[in-house]
Amino acid sequence: MTEQTCCLIKPDAYPDAVHRIIKRLLGxxxxxxxxxxxxxxxxxxDAFYAEHIGKPYYDNxxxxxxxxxxxxxxxxxxxxxxxxxxxxGPAKIENRRCGQIRYEYGSKTNVAxxxxxxxxxxxxxxxxxxxxxxxxxxxx
Numbered sequence: 153m154t155e156q157t158c159c160l161i162k163p164d165a166y167p168d169a170v171h172r173i174i175k176r177l178l179g180x181x182x183x184x185x186x187x188x189x190x191x192x193x194x195x196x197x198d199a200f201y202a203e204h205i206g207k208p209y210y211d212n213x214x215x216x217x218x219x220x221x222x223x224x225x226x227x228x229x230x231x232x233x234x235x236x237x238x239x240x241g242p243a244k245i246e247n248r249r250c251g252q253i254r255y256e257y258g259s260k261t262n263v264a265x266x267x268x269x270x271x272x273x274x275x276x277x278x279x280x281x282x283x284x285x286x287x288x289x290x291x292x
Contacts, residue, residue, distance in 0.1 A: 188288035
């Protein structure tokens with residue numbers, strides 16, 4: 153089933169790994185429906201990661217996401233959400249494996265600097281896509 157998902161190449165991978173990650177995504181059959189660069193501010197971070205506010209790792213995540221530009225994309229392909237999540241690999245550093253984007257491009261010491269974000273469900277994808285569209289157009 154064709155679906156869309158939100159994908160962010162995070163500031164820790166921008167700009168050095170952007171082209172390599174995009175090439176990898178395209179090679180996996182993803183189509184980029186819309187893309188652009190924006191910079192998160194505090195209000196945008198709180199809207200995007202609302203379900204994480206108050207968790208012990210949130211301040212680190214927020215700081216890392218505000219360190220520089222983010223490259224946002226709406227990706228489309230069959231089973232886009234699951235496929236992207238599998239390709240990204242887990243957030244936990246010790247669970248990442250060779251061949252996963254987070255293993256290849258993420259930090260080996262800071263869990264929030266994991267190079268990439270992908271929606272975890274269809275509901276999250278639609279919410280995140282709406283927000284990213286606003287961010288990209290706002291910053292254009």
